[in-house]
Amino acid sequence: MEQRLAAVLAADMAGYSRLMEADEAGTVARLRTHRIELIDPAIAKNKGHLIKTTGDGMLVEFQSVTDAVKCAVEIQSRMKRRNADVAQDRRIEFRIGINLGDIIFDEDDIFGDGVNIAARIEQLADVGGICVTAAVATQVADRIDVPIEDLGEKMLKNISRPIHLFRVGIEGPVLPPFPEATDAPRAISKPSIVVLPFDNMSGDPDQEFFADGLTEDIITELSRRHELFVISRNSSFVYKNQPVNVREVAEKLGAQYLVEGSVRKIGDRVRVTVQLIDAVNDAHIWADKYDRRLDDIFAIQDEVTAAIAATLPGRVEAAQRDLLARTKPANMAAYECALAAKVLHHRSTVADNEQAQALIDRAVALDPGYAHAHAWRACILGQAWVHGWCEDKDAVWAEIVAELDRALALDDNDADVHRILAAVNVNNNALTTARYHQERALSLNPNYDLVVVQQGELLTWLGRPEEGVEWIRKAMQLNPHHPERFWSHLGKAHFAARQYGEAIEAFMHLSVLDHVQHAFVAACYGWLGDDIAAHAHMEKVRTLAPDFDLDAFLATQHYVQESDLQHLSEGLVKAGAKGGSAAANGIAAQ
Structure with missing residues (x-):
């Protein structure tokens, strides 16, 4: 003792x-x-x-x-x-x-x-x-x-x-603030949005509950997105059944964007229209309509809410990007820095990543309490870590972990924080931890297309690609304006499910294929026995990545099951890649 x-x-x-x-x-x-x-x-x-x-x-x-x-x-x-x-x-x-x-x-x-x-x-x-x-x-x-x-x-x-x-x-x-940012003022300027009560155009008072319920559900779902400031229901419902002047409403409520919509019942069908308006310029940014059979009014309400909630934030962010491009402010606020950093991050080049790091560093300095910025700093550093665009990978990884810890401490209820935590842990092959964060992100915002598509990716790595395909297709349905890379995720899921024709079709939706995507297409054709097409795509791989090494490529994959990694290795060997079999066994066993 x-x-x-x-x-x-x-x-x-x-x-x-x-x-x-x-x-x-x-x-x-x-x-x-x-x-x-x-x-x-x-x-x-x-x-x-x-x-x-x-x-x-x-x-x-x-x-x-x-x-x-x-x-x-x-x-x-x-x-x-x-x-x-x-x-x-x-x-x-x-x-x-x-x-x-x-x-x-x-x-x-x-x-x-x-x-x-x-x-x-x-x-x-x-x-x-x-x-x-x-x-x-x-x-x-x-x-x-x-x-x-x-x-x-x-x-x-x-x-x-x-x-x-x-x-x-x-x-x-x-937690203590960063030393250099102790006196920095809060400089967040999130885009603000108000959802006005949807009009009941049916002439049927019984449809009023549907219109109101739809409006309330959209407000609730948009409120899950921490990059938006959503005006409360109590404020927006003041304008129910009243003629609306867009600029006056926006000025009174402090909103940059307005959502208007209507519900019309026609026989056994219901049509919902929705539009997003830039209140400052009184300009329409986006509009859509949803026609559904009136079999289950509550199922329709959930479906339309999910579609609108998934699509709107992307339209708002696109409008904000356009505004930044036009105005080029000399002293951007934290939100604007983070937004510009995201744009550069998605371009996925060394130079753009360096600029993105500079912008996201500025966002964090402007507002040390901005959880979203800390999460995205981890994501941008993670991109550099994954692609080897950093001299000291261990030091960068330590920064990534520290940023994610801080983001979590600042806001445990931001779905993006947990989404990025899941993605970073996948890239570090910590799939158990990734799974916990992915499930939390999904519970916080089940209609966020980036969270939903990542669920499909994770299930593919975990050896459940058929389920992965379903989740990725759901993300595409939630947001018809989804990023092009969703097709790449779908192609990889179909490949893991041994659905080679569907995988090739998905990859062909991409405007440009990188060497990784060409490698998956080559493996598909390898398994289909089409030697000409398989070798043609392997040549594309070697052209885009002259130093391509099969063992190194397999090491970048995150399959839990040895059979899935071996399946990719054999498909590439059939397509003309050299070696890989022993490496596949070694990697999968880790």
């Missing part, structure tokens, strides 16, 4: 029995996700040692009191943000108690008065709060910028003496 002074953090989940009774599987899954994404990384980052866990709680030992409180504040602050969009009766919330005292260590467990006090004061903490002893409060009072409230002396169960307790607030900053 060993005895030493240590800080002990005791955490317990509030309402555990009630949540388990209501939804056992769901509660366990959500708790596990919180552990993987938030709690365990926070403990590790703050140099804590997890001693034991129970179904609803844990004991953690820290050598530093400051580290213990930092860890607790980070966990409670981020859990608060995670629960912002969760119904009260489904929230997973914790109580945390921290004590400093002599602890007995014995065979990976801890005992003693110091542990007992930590466990007892945890029970006195508020739900979502932190309770500490006087020894802890004294140590951190001048070291951590959080409010500390004196609760006085309390008698604890099975503790003979009164214990002086304090409450630690979580309203202060959880």
Whole structure:
């Protein structure tokens, strides 16, 4: 046995029995996700040692009191943000108690008065709060910028003496700002949008509920997109059944864009029209219509909502890009820097990536609290990491991880943050972690086409390409204006599913094929036995990538199943590529 002074953090989940009774599987899954994404990384980052866990709680030992409180504040602050969009009766919330005292260590467990006090004061903490002893409060009072409230002396169960307790607030900053940006002002300028109540053109009062429900659903779904500022329903419904002057409404509500629409019932069909208007210039940016059979009015409402919510943000972003191109502002705000960086990122060249890094660095400097910018900085650095456009890959990877940690700490409820986390982890072959973040992104915004298409990609890597095809096609249906690269994802999924004709057809939708896409087409023709076409595409590969090496190419793929990697290797060998069989076995076994 060993005895030493240590800080002990005791955490317990509030309402555990009630949540388990209501939804056992769901509660366990959500708790596990919180552990993987938030709690365990926070403990590790703050140099804590997890001693034991129970179904609803844990004991953690820290050598530093400051580290213990930092860890607790980070966990409670981020859990608060995670629960912002969760119904009260489904929230997973914790109580945390921290004590400093002599602890007995014995065979990976801890005992003693110091542990007992930590466990007892945890029970006195508020739900979502932190309770500490006087020894802890004294140590951190001048070291951590959080409010500390004196609760006085309390008698604890099975503790003979009164214990002086304090409450630690979580309203202060959880993470220190970047040193160079301490005094930087917030400079976000998200595009603002108002969805006006859809007009019921049917002459049928019974259709009024459908028009209103559709409007409300669109507002709700657009609000999931953290790159948009969506005017609330209460503000927009003031204009229901009123003639609207676009510029006046925009000025009163502070909106740059307006969405107008109508619903018309014709026999057993319903037609929904929608248009996006630039309120500043009173110009129509985009319009579409949706004709559906009136079999299930609620299914139609969900389908049309999903289509509009998937398409509109892309149209808004395109309009913002056009505006930036026309105005070329000398001092762009954080949002504008991030938007311009995204445009350069999607061009996928070394020079554009360098410019994108400069712009996204500026966005972060302008607004250190802009989670979206931190996530995209990780994505842009990730592009450089994947393509080898950096001198020190280890250093760049450390930057990527740090940026994603910060983005998560700032906003756990941004689907883009989790989408990018999933993508980066795929490229690092950490598919289990990628899967957790992908599922969270999908739960946060199920109608985001980039999240939906990435679900298809991930399923393909996991050996479920038939399901992958379905998800990728769903993304294409959600957003008919989808990026061209969706066809490449579809082609790769069809190839993994051994559907070579469909794969070739998908790749042929691309205006230009890179060497990777030519390689997949070559493998398709190799398996089909068309030697002429297969070799022609392999020649394209060698022309575009003179240093193409089969083993190195296979190392860039992320298949979980050895048979899928071997399938690609054999298809390329049939097309004229040299070697690869032994390499495929080695890579897949890693």
